[in-house]
Amino acid sequence: MEIIIKEIKNGVEGHFVGRLDTVAATKVGSEMTKLGEYADKEILLDFAELEFISSSGLRLLLMLNKQAKAKKGKVIIANASDEVKHVLKLTGFISLFEIR
């Protein structure tokens, strides 16, 4: 699991590669903190290469969303695969984020 972070015009972009399962979720803490620093701006999560997301991964998204909400920023999920979208839908998380 890898998260490639780069700054963009209105905030930050995180490019997720691989499987965000329970083990991976414990290892990407620093990247998530980095993304959280842009909580007052736009956080774009590019899920094009995200193969799988577990409930622990969803928890990371939830934490990020709460930070953004508190600082009036927003979290956008882009390019999610049908499977990831299905999980987001199933868990109701889809209502929390702007999906592109």
Added chain:
Amino acid sequence: MNIREKIKEWKWTNGKDSNGKKMYSMWQLCLWLLFLVVATYSLSFARNYYIAKQQALLDAKTKADLNLQIASGIIDKHLSQVKISCDNLASTFLEAKDVIDENGNKYKKFVYHNHPGARESKSEIFAGLELFTKANPHLWGAAIAFETDFYQDTCPNGLCAFVRHSSKDVYEHVDISAMGDKFREKEWYGGTKMLGRPQWTKPYLDVIGELIVSYCIPIYDENDKFLGIVDVDYQLSRFNNELTQEVHPYENSELMLLTSNQFIVHPNRNYIKDKQTSIDDLKKDCETDNKRVYFETIDSNMMTVALVCSNDDIFKNVNEITSKIRIYGSIGLIITLILLFLTIVEIKKVTESRANIESELTVASNIQMDMLPKMFPAFPDRKDINVYAALKPAKSVGGDLYDFIIRKDPQTGKESFCFIVGDVSGKGVPAALLMAMVCSLFRDIARKKQKASEIVSDINNCISDRNEHDMFCTLAVGVIDLETGKLEYCNAGHNQPIIAKGNKAEYVEITPNLPVGAFGNFEYISNEMTISPDERLFIYTDGLTEAEDIKKNEYGELAPLEIVKNHANDTPETIINNVLSGLSAFVGKAEQSDDITLMCIQLNK
């Protein structure tokens, strides 16, 4: 096997793990480590010691050779003086001719020119010998001996004049021939006559018992006829002082000079003359005394210079360094031991405290698990409902839960069946704690609130209140009116349930809501439907669909759907058992990574 047993096994025992593979205890590992350290240390120590000893032996050999050369140099110096003196004595009345033998070696041949009538008288010979011994005080004595017929006129046995400086200003004159003919068989006379050229004798005892060595020159007349011998004696004990002073490579080394059968020079004077010995005896003695002998034979007179050195002296430096290394090494080893011991104690402490925490949490989780209904049939005295559930825990502490109760609405008096299936995000202790919390909340809230959406909302509000870590839990909560079969189903981020009937089974679309714990005061929406007695409601957690085989293939949603469909007319217990056996056939030996919870409900009229 529960985790408590696993930890116990891992701790300090030497047992076998669940696969029957042998496990090593920490103590065994530490002992092996210690053994390795000691073995490595000992090996390098032994190797260094061996090399140092070999080097010391080489040094000793070099040192001994040098000293033996010094010793034989001293002996040569003394003996060549004796030889020169003897040549001088012979030259006083004999003519010296240089002769070359068949081997090309040069030597002096002495010839007597005087006619027998003009030869020196007996007294003249004694007077000449006395003058000579006076001039050469380093000599023991000198002799001139003739064949029997040469002085027959004055001495019927032949003349053998010997002069010795016996004490201060006293010169002893002896005519040995007067004592008999025996001297003619001795080496100095007979041997030299036989050899026909000047020679050193082997060391021997003279008439008064002094150990001497002689240089002898044969005398010939002009016709090469043997006439007699000029002989000079040297007292071997004269070597003693100079040799022992000059030659001492080691503090306790001993220099010895020996003939083929006795000592000439020995630190213990009693050994000289009295003790029969040989170089081989000396070697044996030294071996038993832990000493070493180095020797060199002086060819001209069969003497052997031997240097006896004790091993203690030779290996003194090696032993000193070795004992230092031994001390430092021991200190190092003790430090290693202490560190190892401290590490063990630390590891043990950490392991034990971790084991304690984990076992206590496992106990907590076990207690919680025990609270889940495990007795089936769950309602043996009721015919209208048949429920079966199973929770297959993963190795690490997971966070799945299920529960169900039958309660009565205090207002309407209607009985309803209320169930919950949930999955806490993540694993481990935090998940177990949240799972325990949700279980307790359900037991409490389900008795007070009638609607499934209310129950979920209440649980959500309770958990999200102080949810600093953003833990959440997906829930499927349902309420079934036991009279009408009406089901109110609230889905908080959980997998969709399956409803099976006859030879059909399908996932039911239920409005998804956020999992509980994510946001407080979230408005949960539930769906309503009716369950008929020929239908089976099958609810599960994602541990089932996300189970993987060894090649990381997911079990998926279709396979369980197929199994439920095939058993749609069976009891909930049969359905669940079939799903479980289908699953285990799929995953094979792969380790289960998440809890798996299955629940199946059937209503009867």
